[in-house]
Amino acid sequence: MHQFVSVDIKKCVGCRVCEYACSMEKTKTCNPSKSRIRVVRIYPHTNAALNCRMCENAPCVTACPRKALSQAADTGVIGVNDQLCNGCGWCVKVCDFGAIALDPKPTVRICDLCGEREGGPACVEWCPEVALSLTTGDALSQKARIASVEKLVEAVGEGQ
Amino acid sequence: MHAYTGKILYVDLSTGASRVERFDETLAKEFIGGTGFGVKMLIDTLPPGIDAFDPRNPLIYAAGATTGSMLPCMASKFGVFAKSPATGLLGESYSTGQWGAELRMAGYDYLVITGKAKKPVYLWIDDNAVQLKSASHLWGKTTWEAEQMIRDELGDQNVRVSGIGQGGENLSRLACLINDHFRAAGRTGLGAVMGSKNLKAVALRGTQDVTIADPEGFMELCKELYERAKGPATAKYRTLGTPANMLTMDAQCCLPTRNYQGASFENVHKVSGEVLNEKYVTRIQGCSACPCRCEHIAKAKEGIHKGAVSRVEYEPLMAFGPYCGVDDMNAIIKALQYCNEFGVDAIGTGIVVGFAMECYEKGLIAIEDTGGLELRFGNADAMVEMVRKIAMREDVGDLMTEGVMRAAREIARGSDHFAMHIKGLELTGYDIRGLKTCALGYAVSRRGGDHQRHGSYSHDLSGKVDRYKAERGRGKLVMDDEDMYAVVDSLIICKFTRTIWRGYDEIAKAYSLVTGVPMTGEELRQAGERINNLARLFNIREGMTRKDDNLPPRVMKDPIPTGVAQGSVTTQEDLDIMLDGYYEARGWTNAGVPMPEKLAELNLSSYAALIGEEV
Numbered sequence: 001m002h003q004f005v006s007v008d009i010k011k012c013v014g015c016r017v018c019e020y021a022c023s024m025e026k027t028k029t030c031n032p033s034k035s036r037i038r039v040v041r042i043y044p045h046t047n048a049a050l051n052c053r054m055c056e057n058a059p060c061v062t063a064c065p066r067k068a069l070s071q072a073a074d075t076g077v078i079g080v081n082d083q084l085c086n087g088c089g090w091c092v093k094v095c096d097f098g099a100i101a102l103d104p105k106p107t108v109r110i111c112d113l114c115g116e117r118e119g120g121p122a123c124v125e126w127c128p129e130v131a132l133s134l135t136t137g138d139a140l141s142q143k144a145r146i147a148s149v150e151k152l153v154e155a156v157g158e159g160q
Numbered sequence: 161m162h163a164y165t166g167k168i169l170y171v172d173l174s175t176g177a178s179r180v181e182r183f184d185e186t187l188a189k190e191f192i193g194g195t196g197f198g199v200k201m202l203i204d205t206l207p208p209g210i211d212a213f214d215p216r217n218p219l220i221y222a223a224g225a226t227t228g229s230m231l232p233c234m235a236s237k238f239g240v241f242a243k244s245p246a247t248g249l250l251g252e253s254y255s256t257g258q259w260g261a262e263l264r265m266a267g268y269d270y271l272v273i274t275g276k277a278k279k280p281v282y283l284w285i286d287d288n289a290v291q292l293k294s295a296s297h298l299w300g301k302t303t304w305e306a307e308q309m310i311r312d313e314l315g316d317q318n319v320r321v322s323g324i325g326q327g328g329e330n331l332s333r334l335a336c337l338i339n340d341h342f343r344a345a346g347r348t349g350l351g352a353v354m355g356s357k358n359l360k361a362v363a364l365r366g367t368q369d370v371t372i373a374d375p376e377g378f379m380e381l382c383k384e385l386y387e388r389a390k391g392p393a394t395a396k397y398r399t400l401g402t403p404a405n406m407l408t409m410d411a412q413c414c415l416p417t418r419n420y421q422g423a424s425f426e427n428v429h430k431v432s433g434e435v436l437n438e439k440y441v442t443r444i445q446g447c448s449a450c451p452c453r454c455e456h457i458a459k460a461k462e463g464i465h466k467g468a469v470s471r472v473e474y475e476p477l478m479a480f481g482p483y484c485g486v487d488d489m490n491a492i493i494k495a496l497q498y499c500n501e502f503g504v505d506a507i508g509t510g511i512v513v514g515f516a517m518e519c520y521e522k523g524l525i526a527i528e529d530t531g532g533l534e535l536r537f538g539n540a541d542a543m544v545e546m547v548r549k550i551a552m553r554e555d556v557g558d559l560m561t562e563g564v565m566r567a568a569r570e571i572a573r574g575s576d577h578f579a580m581h582i583k584g585l586e587l588t589g590y591d592i593r594g595l596k597t598c599a600l601g602y603a604v605s606r607r608g609g610d611h612q613r614h615g616s617y618s619h620d621l622s623g624k625v626d627r628y629k630a631e632r633g634r635g636k637l638v639m640d641d642e643d644m645y646a647v648v649d650s651l652i653i654c655k656f657t658r659t660i661w662r663g664y665d666e667i668a669k670a671y672s673l674v675t676g677v678p679m680t681g682e683e684l685r686q687a688g689e690r691i692n693n694l695a696r697l698f699n700i701r702e703g704m705t706r707k708d709d710n711l712p713p714r715v716m717k718d719p720i721p722t723g724v725a726q727g728s729v730t731t732q733e734d735l736d737i738m739l740d741g742y743y744e745a746r747g748w749t750n751a752g753v754p755m756p757e758k759l760a761e762l763n764l765s766s767y768a769a770l771i772g773e774e775v
Contacts, residue, residue: 013445013446015450016258016449017230017450024372029369029371030235030371031265031368031369033367044341045442045443047445128386128451128452
């Protein structure tokens, strides 16, 4: 299963350190608009950082009319060919997670898990709340199952 | 220069014209950003002696030097400046959240707004595109409604808005600017300056790079500071938040209660930081690039105010709690929500309501004046309604919205004795009768009754000095605090993280890593001193004298009635001893005027004409 960066919305405080860390990693400047991970705040106090989920058969790749996007078979990372991308935004439209950024133009930016970066994705390393983790869909569902069993045990007691 | 854009955006609302000017490294090095930029721009552009509501009064926004970088707790803040409608002197206030970083990413360090629009407008800055848009449909809306309507009509949910509610529209001298829903440039009535210009808000969207001079060195320092910022130095702000002060201040007899009639509150346990966090805080969240996150959002849980939501800090909690004799957390949260929505300073408004309650109890205002409210201490629902009346100028709210100084002048009959303000700005939450160093800091604060320009309570409360004794030497302590805070407010460092830094040298190093502008610790300290001296010159020019460096009569004459500080007052004699010491330390005359030698030392000789006949 593909790994991706996942946010625990119970922990995310909307500080955008991940956006800054990403832009420093990728562009050596502080510019959240160039970050591959984006923070959403819904008032009064819902916060979440979102980025590419490395979908199987990613719809963004299918939607691209210029074949500028391609998906690596092993990691699921979406590669952007800057020569082919003209910023038309069809990939943005089909992504359910808003994980593709096209502002400022000219080409789209998508999380690549920081490639070969030592220590893994910069956003995960820098998140002050440890709200981000590199995980898989399966690992997340395992975690959810364990949490739900623990809750049940708390409610009815062990051995019931 | 890095981080700095080097650009000032001037907007004239009368003509609709805007222009961009560049500034150079000299300004950056001498005045840093934030406070330094604000004070310098104000003294250079404000025609002397004009009214705060004169269209020529510039409304100045200034980013901090490192705003928009990811330097922890130095990335988010901005300052707002103008001649204050409350004090007639230097108006300044600071806010945080996301707006400040967005200003820099839109390409500007400074935004200077003058003139007056014929009809309500809002300013829309989309990177390099600057437009005035009609705000007729937004006038009369709350800050929260207007913020969302602007985002919706511009079709961009990442637009950041700093604007006014009904308070600013109604020219309340308590009016503030609200940005990012819960953040306020709260003090000195700057929202009314915006309102006087028929300006509803400044909306921003910025997508430009904030460049860093030395990215590798910068990230290394960031790493270290992020760790420190998550450590014990900031633990209070990350756990209970500033409301942790409630029990501390109560035990130390520093908690202003019932309009300063007392310094401790018998029901403090119902409004403590502990209760707030246990029962009402639903989330703690953070500002741009902050590893501490301190924004405690609380929701009212029961009663008629159920569902009200606000950020809660110590000062507003004090103001709507003990200061009004109120122990109902639900009502306090509702009062704070009103302050956010209507755009009035939560500290000042609470102090005004407390003043009005004492007036009511003493028979100086009657139930006919309050529109039927039994405005007694402890009447929580009357307090909430009074906040609304103040913002809307209803009934006696029309007078109270002018602030306690002007209200007491109108009411007369001895009410000035308990009008708790300095220079026209309502006091904040430290009872300065038993905190002598802090009392001096309040008396000389360049924006009026305020702890945020010096933080000098720390000497008194830490036991480093005798908190009950006035001494000349306190002058030097306050001066050093003020100069450091001027640097802090120029960079702008969030004060909650001030203790993660190891002095001027380290701060100077961080500044240079970000900006590429060479800076030593001593140069930085001197910049702080320069900024405070220039601010003093501004206030002198606008009519301030030594007699304005004063304390409210109640602080000087009514002793603290009970508790560990029982019997404390800070008399005129106490104050004079400390003022003499302060002026001497500053290199000012005994009348509080900077001497020519001091101005020369600080490279401020070009302003020497302002002290002309006074020295």
